[in-house]
Amino acid sequence: MGREFIEIFEEWAKDYDDSVAGQDPQYAAVFANYEGILNEVVALSAGTVLEFGVGTGNLSEKLIHAGLNVIGIEPSLAMLNIAKEKLPELTVLEGDFLTYPVIDTPVNTIVSTYAFHHLTDDEKLVAAKQFSEILEDNGRIVFGDTMFASEIEKQAMISDAKEKGFFALAEDLQREYYPIIDTLEDIFTTNGFDVQFKQMNHFVWILTAIKNNSVKSL
Numbered sequence: 023m024g025r026e027f028i029e030i031f032e033e034w035a036k037d038y039d040d041s042v043a044g045q046d047p048q049y050a051a052v053f054a055n056y057e058g059i060l061n062e063v064v065a066l067s068a069g070t071v072l073e074f075g076v077g078t079g080n081l082s083e084k085l086i087h088a089g090l091n092v093i094g095i096e097p098s099l100a101m102l103n104i105a106k107e108k109l110p111e112l113t114v115l116e117g118d119f120l121t122y123p124v125i126d127t128p129v130n131t132i133v134s135t136y137a138f139h140h141l142t143d144d145e146k147l148v149a150a151k152q153f154s155e156i157l158e159d160n161g162r163i164v165f166g167d168t169m170f171a172s173e174i175e176k177q178a179m180i181s182d183a184k185e186k187g188f189f190a191l192a193e194d195l196q197r198e199y200y201p202i203i204d205t206l207e208d209i210f211t212t213n214g215f216d217v218q219f220k221q222m223n224h225f226v227w228i229l230t231a232i233k234n235n236s237v238k239s240l
């Protein structure tokens with residue numbers, strides 16, 4: 023259920039904060055403006071926030087400092103342990119986008135950064151339906167992640183990575199389920215959300231999906 027990449031994160035956890043700081047040249051463009059991306063997600067969040075794929079807790083930390091009530095979900099125990107060590111006050115539960123403990127608090131915002139692409143498009147559709155069910159009326163989803171304006175642009179970015187000798191990045195872009203923006207728009211509008219996108223760097227956009235309760239049939 024979208025957990026096929028967890029081994030990568032078990033390995034990456036100890037160096038992950040170096041990568042987001044731009045120290046891995048292959049991922050420098052992906053993590054360009056990382057702090058600004060997290061800050062934008064925080065600025066769009068309100069109330070009780072459910073965060074998926076907390077990783078080492080960098081977004082969680084900013085959400086907590088903004089005075090928000092955060093419940094984190096993370097499938098990699100190596101990542102989860104670092105987040106807990108950094109933020110003993112954070113509630114972080116073992117789970118993933120599709121399978122997680124029952125949340126018995128009303129949720130106003132669902133956030134995630136650099137993680138939703140671990141679900142296939144079919145799984146993203148299932149997840150969007152579940153998000154709609156757990157969000158309060160007028161609740162919202164705010165996701166920052168790599169996505170592409172078109173399949174042509176995605177293929178061009180993969181070719182560009184190969185030309186630069188960034189073979190790990192090129193492989194990652196082909197291995198995981200980085201979506202096309204129109205596909206994401208369909209997934210969320212189908213499940214009763216109004217959707218907007220904002221580009222934050224060459225790879226990452228922020229998707230904001232506000233629940234409007236008009237669920238359409240496929």
Ligand SMILES: C[S@@+](CC[C@H](N)C(=O)[O-])C[C@H]1O[C@@H](n2cnc3c(N)ncnc32)[C@H](O)[C@@H]1O
Nearest residue numbers: 024031075076077098101118119135136137140
């Ligand atoms: C690239 S890291 C991003 C961490 C953090 N959100 C950030 O912005 O720095 C991706 C995170 O998503 C988690 N992840 C992988 N598959 C997932 C899934 N199916 N559901 C939720 N989280 C997942 C990984 O374990 C990892 O912690």
